[in-house]
Amino acid sequence: MRILILGPQGSGKGTQAKLVASSLGIPHVATGDMLRAAVANGSELGRRVQPILERGDLVPDELMVELIRARLVDEDGFVLDGFPRTVPQAEALDAMLDEIAKPLDVVLLLEVSDEVSLERLLGRRADEGRSDDAPDAIENRLRLYHELTEPVVERYRAKGTLAPVDGEQPVDDVAREIEDALGRVGAPQA
Numbered sequence: 001m002r003i004l005i006l007g008p009q010g011s012g013k014g015t016q017a018k019l020v021a022s023s024l025g026i027p028h029v030a031t032g033d034m035l036r037a038a039v040a041n042g043s044e045l046g047r048r049v050q051p052i053l054e055r056g057d058l059v060p061d062e063l064m065v066e067l068i069r070a071r072l073v074d075e076d077g078f079v080l081d082g083f084p085r086t087v088p089q090a091e092a093l094d095a096m097l098d099e100i101a102k103p104l105d106v107v108l109l110l111e112v113s114d115e116v117s118l119e120r121l122l123g124r125r126a127d128e129g130r131s132d133d134a135p136d137a138i139e140n141r142l143r144l145y146h147e148l149t150e151p152v153v154e155r156y157r158a159k160g161t162l163a164p165v166d167g168e169q170p171v172d173d174v175a176r177e178i179e180d181a182l183g184r185v186g187a188p189q190a
Helices: 013-024 031-041 044-055 061-072 089-101 114-128 135-159 171-184
Strands: 004-007 028-030 078-081 106-111 162-166
Touching: 004 013, 004 135, 013 028, 013 078, 013 106, 013 171, 028 031, 028 061, 031 044, 031 061, 031 078, 044 061, 044 135, 061 078, 061 089, 089 135, 106 135, 106 171, 114 135, 135 162, 162 171
Parallel strands: 004 078, 004 106, 028 078, 106 162
Antiparallel strands: none
């Protein structure tokens, strides 16, 4: 099964993606983790993207699509989170997945309010010390989500692949709702 998880920052995408990936025995492909690892390793990619990430801005589309292609080309199934964040990125991702014959089966949307996102991200900053969870970066990322990513949500809704999930529930309840949504699109159950 090929799954994309969308939602604002702090909606629980990473947490739920890990649970789904573990349940289905497929890899969790988190573009944010891939980029943060590149920064931590001091690679050329890391040096290029570090200031972009610290501002809460988006990494250039071509770079992201190539990074994802390299990761997914040999995978039969996956849970992708963190990309796409814009309609052109969604178009590029879909085209690339079609090229490698791995189109998305379902797009899960974790719905949470800005207030819940902010509360969760500030908590994560306190717990993990993530520099990209500074209040000004959070505000910028939420603004970008509303301006740029909500049209991506509507694109997948129009294609009939979107499955909305209430992301404000406790983790286990969200996981059960996701399991139900995957069952409706034919995912094998754990």
